[in-house]
Every structure is written in C-alpha cells, then in structure tokens.
Amino acid sequence: MRLGIDIGGTKIEAATLGADGAIRLRRRVPTPAGDYAGIIATVTVLVTGIEAELGPAESIGIGIPGMLSPATGLVKNANSTCLIGRPFDRDLAAALGRPVRLGNDANCFALSEAVDGAAQGARVVFGVILGTGVGGGVVVNGKVLTGPNAIAGEWGHSPLPWPRDDERPGAPCYCGKHGCTETFLNGAGLSRAYEALSGRPEEASTIAVRAESGEAAARGALDRYVDRLARALATVINLLDPEIIVLGGGLGQIAALYREVPARWGDYVFSDSVVTKLVPPRWGDSSGVRGAAWLWLEPSPK
Numbered sequence: 001m002r003l004g005i006d007i008g009g010t011k012i013e014a015a016t017l018g019a020d021g022a023i024r025l026r027r028r029v030p031t032p033a034g035d036y037a038g039i040i041a042t043v044t045v046l047v048t049g050i051e052a053e054l055g056p057a058e059s060i061g062i063g064i065p066g067m068l069s070p071a072t073g074l075v076k077n078a079n080s081t082c083l084i085g086r087p088f089d090r091d092l093a094a095a096l097g098r099p100v101r102l103g104n105d106a107n108c109f110a111l112s113e114a115v116d117g118a119a120q121g122a123r124v125v126f127g128v129i130l131g132t133g134v135g136g137g138v139v140v141n142g143k144v145l146t147g148p149n150a151i152a153g154e155w156g157h158s159p160l161p162w163p164r165d166d167e168r169p170g171a172p173c174y175c176g177k178h179g180c181t182e183t184f185l186n187g188a189g190l191s192r193a194y195e196a197l198s199g200r201p202e203e204a205s206t207i208a209v210r211a212e213s214g215e216a217a218a219r220g221a222l223d224r225y226v227d228r229l230a231r232a233l234a235t236v237i238n239l240l241d242p243e244i245i246v247l248g249g250g251l252g253q254i255a256a257l258y259r260e261v262p263a264r265w266g267d268y269v270f271s272d273s274v275v276t277k278l279v280p281p282r283w284g285d286s287s288g289v290r291g292a293a294w295l296w297l298e299p300s301p302k
C-alpha cells in the first residue's frame with residue numbers, strides 16, 4: 001500500500017491506496033496552525049497509527065500548500081507560512097526514519113484527477129485548489145509539469161486580471177503584494193465580497209447555500225466571485241489551452257460555478273469559442289491524498 005498525506009491549512013488528511021488505486025483507510029485531523037513541530041508530530045502520529053493497523057507502507061508521499069525550492073531545498077510559497085524556509089522533507093524523513101516525497105498540493109490534486117479522475121484521458125489538465133489558498137497544477141500527458149522554479153501552474157499570486165476600479169489595489173496578501181488572485185478567490189475573498197454587500201462576514205459555504213435560496217447579498221457576492229474566477233481562468237486558457245479544468249478545495253464544491261463560470265469566461269478568452277470543460281473532481285477532497293500517494297510513481301525530481 002502507498003500512503004498519501006495532504007497537509008492543508010485547516011486539516012491534515014492521510015489515506016492508504018492499494019495497488020488497484022482504492023482507498024483502504026482514510027484519516028483526518030486538524031492542522032496545528034502555525035506550529036511547525038506540531039505538524040511534524042501530527043504526521044508522525046498519523047503514519048505510526050496507520051502502519052500499526054495495516055502494516056508498513058511501501059512509500060509515503062506528502063502534498064503541501066507550497067513547494068520545495070530547487071535553489072535552497074527549503075519550502076517556499078506556502079500559505080501555511082510556518083513551513084516556509086524549513087527543510088520539511090528532511091525533517092519528516094528524520095522523524096519517520098525513511099525518505100518521503102513532497103509535492104505541491106495542487107499538483108497532487110491535478111495528478112489524481114488526470115490519472116483516473118474527472119480529467120482522465122485529457123492531454124492537458126489544469127487542476128485548481130480554491131480553499132484557504134488558491135493554487136494550480138498542470139498535468140500534461142499524465143505527468144505533472146514542474147519546471148526549473150517549481151512554480152508551474154501557480155496562478156494565485158498573479159494579479160486578478162481585468163481589475164475593476166473597486167478591485168484596486170486589492171487586499172494585502174501574505175506574499176507581500178496586494179490584489180493577488182488568491183485574495184479574491186479564496187474563502188476569505190468570497191466572505192469579503194459578501195460583507196461588502198451585507199455588512200457582515202459569513203463562511204463561504206453558507207454564502208453559497210444562501211445564494212441558491214435567493215438571498216440578494218449572497219447572490220451578488222457569488223456573482224462577483226463567478227466573474228472573478230472567469231477572468232482568472234481565462235488567462236489560464238489563453239496560456240495553456242487545457243482541455244479540462246478541475247476545481248478542488250472547499251469552494252470547488254459550489255455547484256453554481258460549473259454552470260456560471262463557463263457561461264462567463266467567453267467574454268475574456270481570446271477565442272471565438274471556448275470548448276474547455278470546467279468540471280468538479282471525481283475524487284472530491286480525496287484527490288489531494290490520492291495524488292500525494294502517487295508521487296512515488298512519478299520519476300524522481302532529483
């Protein structure tokens with residue numbers, strides 16, 4: 001069995017995959033926020049517990065909201081900022097007594113959906129995480145595209161395209177800039193759009209439910225969100241021209257996005273027609289752990 005672990009901003013999830021790709025066991029615990037040593041300890045306890053039940057894992061792959069810098073070997077670009085600047089793969093390997101492979105969480109998600117998920121058979125796939133952070137991963141012919149800077153697909157920290165006057169300069173981002181796409185399209189971004197219309201903040205999932213039931217402020221906030229996502233994905237389509245885009249993360253569960261965003265992105269894509277499909281993930285929020293488990297099926301990055 002292969003063990004995959006997905007480290008998110010709010011939860012750490014572990015799953016074991018059999019040779020047939022079926023999940024045998026899945027476990028989820030809260031992420032010790034801002035606590036690097038706590039994250040290492042939590043992963044170690046998860047792995048030890050699972051192996052006590054199922055026996056030793058063949059391999060351990062870990063998806064993180066960031067990536068290892070090819071220049072320094074340390075984590076960069078993580079919105080769980082306590083990981084930044086840390087040799088997370090080496091610290092985990094020391095704690096677990098064996099090598100681990102680290103991958104970007106959006107890359108893991110895209111890989112899982114491209115291999116045997118909603119984008120199976122597509123040559124170019126863009127996988128998106130819309131959650132606490134906003135990430136992206138590119139899979140071409142079944143392989144993750146990484147690149148020399150290890151940032152392929154990272155669209156969340158480019159500015160929101162075609163900004164309106166009231167979208168400039170935009171909210172500050174942890175990366176040090178203002179108006180990043182992530183600040184508009186993560187959960188906090190939808191919440192802020194709702195607060196601007198209703199005067200009070202609300203959870204992203206609640207806003208989606210209220211929009212479906214016709215509440216004006218929720219509908220208005222979701223409408224702005226749809227337009228922003230359509231703009232952001234239009235630049236991805238212009239650059240990559242993927243056959244399929246898969247939306248993961250908590251906000252990827254908003255069903256209206258799959259109807260409304262493709263109805264809108266034609267206004268922005270530089271083409272007379274757009275046949276790109278926008279689909280929900282087959283594996284839901286298990287895709288992160290599935291892709292992490294499969295990191296060992298990819299050629300070694302070193």
Ligand SMILES: [Zn+2]
Pocket residue numbers: 156157173174175176177180182
């Ligand atoms: Zn940013």
